[in-house]
Amino acid sequence: MTREYKRVAYYPGCALEETGHAYNRSTKEVGKALGLELVELKNWNCCGAMEVKNIDPKVETYLSARNLAIAAEMGFEVVMAPCNGCYHNLKKAEYDLAADPATRESVDRLSQRAGHKTYESGSVATIHALDWLKAAIGEEGLRRRIRNSLAGLKIANYYGCMYTRPRHIFPEKDKGPGSESTAKPHFMDDLLAAAGATCVEYPLKTACCGGAHTLSDSDTSTRLVLNLLEGAEVCGADVIATECPTCHTGLEIHQVRAEKVFGRKTRVKILYFTQLLGMALGLSARRVGVHENFSDSSDLLKARRLG
Amino acid sequence: MPIHEKSLIRPENLVTHERLVLEGVDVSGDWSTFIEPRVVTDYNENLQDEIAALPGGEFLHRCWQCGSCTNACTVNAINPDFNPRYWIYLVRLGMEEELLRDKDIIWQCVSCHKCTYACPRDVNPEGVMKATAHWLELKGLTERKPSMLFDEVFSEQVFATGKIEDGRVLRQFFAKTGQSLFQDWLVALVRSFVRRLPLGLMMRLGFAGVFRPRTKGWARSSAAIRDHVAERRAEERRALGLPAGGPEA
Incomplete structure (x- = not known):
């Protein structure tokens, strides 16, 4: 298990090339610092996201399956997707292709018309950046490599929706000790605790940030995010750790919007878990792209002598 | 979290009498409020089939109205009128008129999949919300959202x-x-x-x-x-x- 994660295919997805670039950068830097190799998929395409699913679910499955087919063609058995949306869609494609003959037929037909090999279901396993670090390095391995402990930093770990729901597309979760839980995920808590942080009890860890309607129904999203931010503060957190570019950017946008539109200010900082891990591994704040976040957490990092 | 249910008792269905004496008994006050009897005759018998024909609506027929979807719903928690269980009920019965009362909020589903996670019958309520919103627009019953x-x-x-x-x-x-x-x-x-x-x-x-x-x-x-x-x-x-x-x- 551990060895096959030393070198995996890497699917960054569209968001990580732009607004979520800090996540891309910090993921790669953490991998480098830990001696893990990421090989980016050649000529990948959008996973389909939620938007294409709403237009046509089978096209979404085709888009995700094309990426899985590329991973297989490059000789990989594992593809790592740090974005919750991409991760979710690749998992969903895997499930639908095995469970639904009509989807299988549509994807085969689309692949044939597009002139490339169709994806053979079950040939590539999709994992999240959390699965990757947890299995390839683990808490023990991480503890040994910590150079700048996060001791004293109180973190609310926020996983969002797409990492655990709906559960049927994640057959490896909820398998008892050691596996991830869909009701109360803990991989991010485990990793950041190993880096020395205090992970606060955060009941909203899988609540929704309204990312689907960040722009199309902004007031609803702002209300949902405000609840997450205020909830984290009530739980005593200094920072919300994220593992999805859509959630992360949504929290940043609506933290500002909540202040501007609803007059409700929150002070909790928002950082990718890979940025926190990277700084704990001794990387500078700039190396893990803290300056590329839309929100400013420099004062907290300075006060804590991080990065 | 309690299940917030939409009340069928709307102001226009209430009948109140200033003074009311029934068989010699004075029932004025709160007792004099009655509900207009409701008779539904304008069912749309194709409603379920039409929504089931759109992506996401395929498993609508499995619903047994337990309400787990509404109970788990993110949007319901901030707007009690957003009620997936009730809409699935209306679609299955063909009560289009009643469904149209909520035509301007159904699109607000945030696709958090809490309903799909909770559903014991694999109805895929999130898909039903998308199919219903899509149906409303295709039929021209709402503007494009x-x-x-x-x-x-x-x-x-x-x-x-x-x-x-x-x-x-x-x-x-x-x-x-x-x-x-x-x-x-x-x-x-x-x-x-x-x-x-x-x-x-x-x-x-x-x-x-x-x-x-x-x-x-x-x-x-x-x-x-x-x-x-x-x-x-x-x-x-x-x-x-x-x-x-x-x-x-």
Whole structure:
């Protein structure tokens, strides 16, 4: 298990090339610092996201399956997707292709018309950046490599929706000790605790940030995010750790919007878990792209002598 | 969390009498409020079949009305009128008139999948919400909602180039919905971002704005996807008894 994660295919997805670039950068830097190799998929395409699913679910499955087919063609058995949306869609494609003959037929037909090999279901396993670090390095391995402990930093770990729901597309979760839980995920808590942080009890860890309607129904999203931010503060957190570019950017946008539109200010900082891990591994704040976040957490990092 | 249910007792269904004496007994006061009897005759017998013909609605028939979806629902917690269980009930019975009362909020589903996670019958309520919102628009019963416009702007970029560019999605969506790019929250966000001078990322974003990110050799995939979507659209319109073409064609 551990060895096959030393070198995996890497699917960054569209968001990580732009607004979520800090996540891309910090993921790669953490991998480098830990001696893990990421090989980016050649000529990948959008996973389909939620938007294409709403237009046509089978096209979404085709888009995700094309990426899985590329991973297989490059000789990989594992593809790592740090974005919750991409991760979710690749998992969903895997499930639908095995469970639904009509989807299988549509994807085969689309692949044939597009002139490339169709994806053979079950040939590539999709994992999240959390699965990757947890299995390839683990808490023990991480503890040994910590150079700048996060001791004293109180973190609310926020996983969002797409990492655990709906559960049927994640057959490896909820398998008892050691596996991830869909009701109360803990991989991010485990990793950041190993880096020395205090992970606060955060009941909203899988609540929704309204990312689907960040722009199309902004007031609803702002209300949902405000609840997450205020909830984290009530739980005593200094920072919300994220593992999805859509959630992360949504929290940043609506933290500002909540202040501007609803007059409700929150002070909790928002950082990718890979940025926190990277700084704990001794990387500078700039190396893990803290300056590329839309929100400013420099004062907290300075006060804590991080990065 | 308690299940908030929509009340069928609406102000227009209440009958009150100032003074009321029944068989010699004075029942004035609160006792004099009655509910108008309700007789429904205008069922739309095709409603369930039509929504089940749209993507996401396939498993509508499995619902046994336990209410787990509404109980788990993110949007219901902030708007009690957003009630997936009730809408599935109305669709199954064909009570179109009643469903239309909520036609302007059904699109607000945030696709958090809490309902799908909780559903003991694998109805996929999130899909039913999307299918119902789609049905309302295809039938012309509501105007096109912002989420549909957003999905179209986004998907169009994917179909055209294989990838999306965040900035372009934002600009096109704002243009399509007639909103200014200079919203004070967006300006504040960009100002705070630029102040920290992330030059590399700013160049990257600017570059992507000019040279759109794209998947190489995408033309054939693009054509295959467009054909597939056009075929599906035609099938959907047939299933809904609509003439070919329409606003989306």
